[in-house]
Amino acid sequence: MLATASPRLHAAARRLSLAAPPTGALPALRLPRSRPARYVSLRLRASASASAATPSAKEDLGFEEMAARTTRRYYMLGGKGGVGKTSCAASLAVRFANSGHPTLVVSTDPAHSLSDSFAQDLTGGALAPVEGTDSPLFALEINPEKSREEFRTINQKNGGSGVKDFMDGMGLGILADQLGELKLGELLDTPPPGLDEAIAISKVIQFLEAPEYSMFSRIVFDTAPTGHTLRLLSLPDFLDASIGKILKLRSKIASATSAIKSVFGQEVQQQDAANKLEQLRERMVKVRELFRDTESTEFIIVTIPTVMAISESGRLHSSLQKESVPVRRLIVNQVLPPSSSDCKFCAIKRKDQARALDMIKNDPELMELHVMQAPLVDMEIRGVPALKFLGDIVWK
Numbered sequence: 001m002l003a004t005a006s007p008r009l010h011a012a013a014r015r016l017s018l019a020a021p022p023t024g025a026l027p028a029l030r031l032p033r034s035r036p037a038r039y040v041s042l043r044l045r046a047s048a049s050a051s052a053a054t055p056s057a058k059e060d061l062g063f064e065e066m067a068a069r070t071t072r073r074y075y076m077l078g079g080k081g082g083v084g085k086t087s088c089a090a091s092l093a094v095r096f097a098n099s100g101h102p103t104l105v106v107s108t109d110p111a112h113s114l115s116d117s118f119a120q121d122l123t124g125g126a127l128a129p130v131e132g133t134d135s136p137l138f139a140l141e142i143n144p145e146k147s148r149e150e151f152r153t154i155n156q157k158n159g160g161s162g163v164k165d166f167m168d169g170m171g172l173g174i175l176a177d178q179l180g181e182l183k184l185g186e187l188l189d190t191p192p193p194g195l196d197e198a199i200a201i202s203k204v205i206q207f208l209e210a211p212e213y214s215m216f217s218r219i220v221f222d223t224a225p226t227g228h229t230l231r232l233l234s235l236p237d238f239l240d241a242s243i244g245k246i247l248k249l250r251s252k253i254a255s256a257t258s259a260i261k262s263v264f265g266q267e268v269q270q271q272d273a274a275n276k277l278e279q280l281r282e283r284m285v286k287v288r289e290l291f292r293d294t295e296s297t298e299f300i301i302v303t304i305p306t307v308m309a310i311s312e313s314g315r316l317h318s319s320l321q322k323e324s325v326p327v328r329r330l331i332v333n334q335v336l337p338p339s340s341s342d343c344k345f346c347a348i349k350r351k352d353q354a355r356a357l358d359m360i361k362n363d364p365e366l367m368e369l370h371v372m373q374a375p376l377v378d379m380e381i382r383g384v385p386a387l388k389f390l391g392d393i394v395w396k
């Protein structure tokens with residue numbers, strides 16, 4: 001038998017499915033119009049140490065450990081496409097909000113599904129309050145296209161062929177070629193996958209530094225599928241190195257050409273572009289630091305019990321370890337619960353799942369993680385009541 005939701009929950013889900021959120025372009029990040037009326041005191045337990053990147057045998061990694069400490073903590077949920085990252089991230093956010101933490105859940109996945117998950121329109125690019133939790137819960141879908149546009153603007157100012165022609169004309173072609181070798185134009189024109197997500201995360205970090213957002217003690221990220229996340233992690237080092245070189249080169253060029261450029265009125269523009277690049281580099285460094293901060297951040301891998309998904313989770317885990325990103329928990333979603341009356345299809349499916357679950361037990365890296373199983377439930381998980389239902393089962 002599958003994990004069964006109550007008829008009331010089913011009725012609530014049916015009502016929500018009639019109110020699908022509209023889609024549309026997302027404007028820039030805005031502040032929420034009003035603060036939530038209701039605040040409940042934090043029911044927090046004594047502080048528990050969470051500094052280890054891998055769990056020790058004695059460490060209790062239940063939900064209490066996640067809810068302990070009033071200081072801000074970030075949880076990034078990631079994994080293969082379609083395994084249930086959004087459902088798990090949204091259910092964790094609801095669970096935090098119901099245990100006393102003012103919480104923000106952010107989607108940086110270009111294919112947003114937070115709106116669908118909360119059955120609420122979150123497409124405005126602003127923090128949207130989510131109704132129905134004990135403590136404030138806000139949700140935010142960041143538009144990766146916007147981040148990309150912002151990046152392209154830097155390129156337009158920073159020199160495509162215009163700058164090269166200009167430098168050629170001044171006998172500075174060699175330097176222009178050096179710039180070309182760094183593939184700056186290419187990089188800026190077609191930003192590498194993961195860059196838009198990195199910029200989106202850095203934006204969230206940036207605005208969370210403002211005093212009006214200090215109330216959020218738990219930030220849950222619903223990240224893009226595995227490939228993007230891995231590229232995002234290697235991106236800061238790559239950008240750090242290339243932008244560093246570019247800026248050095250640019251200052252050499254600037255000193256040689258400033259007089260002539262000022263005649264053409266380009267000096268200010270160049271400086272502005274250099275500042276923006278430097279700003280971007282700093283932001284990327286911050287994202288990298290956040291991902292690696294064992295005190296405040298944890299990456300939770302979400303998977304399903306299939307050989308393919310678990311193999312990919314193993315690779316994701318290795319890459320995260322290589323990048324020193326703290327990972328301690330693994331969610332196996334959509335597990336068929338035991339049953340005494342299986343149909344043939346279910347019996348075969350169950351055997352397949354058991355084989356896949358054995359892979360975790362036998363994997364030297366994955367076996368070290370705290371494994372949580374989430375059952376396959378008999379309803380679509382949409383809206384706060386359904387997310388609470390899932391969250392209470394998974395986050396124990």
Ligand SMILES: Nc1ncnc2c1ncn2[C@@H]1O[C@H](COP(=O)(O)OP(=O)(O)OP(=O)(O)O)[C@@H](O)[C@H]1O
Nearest residue numbers: 081082083084085086087113334375376377380381
């Ligand atoms: N435990 C579960 N039981 C039943 N249905 C589930 C469960 N977990 C997720 N689902 C359903 O599976 C679908 C995909 O889930 P979700 O959007 O959370 O996945 P995702 O990994 O975020 O997907 P994407 O990679 O496309 O963003 C949704 O329809 C969701 O309701």
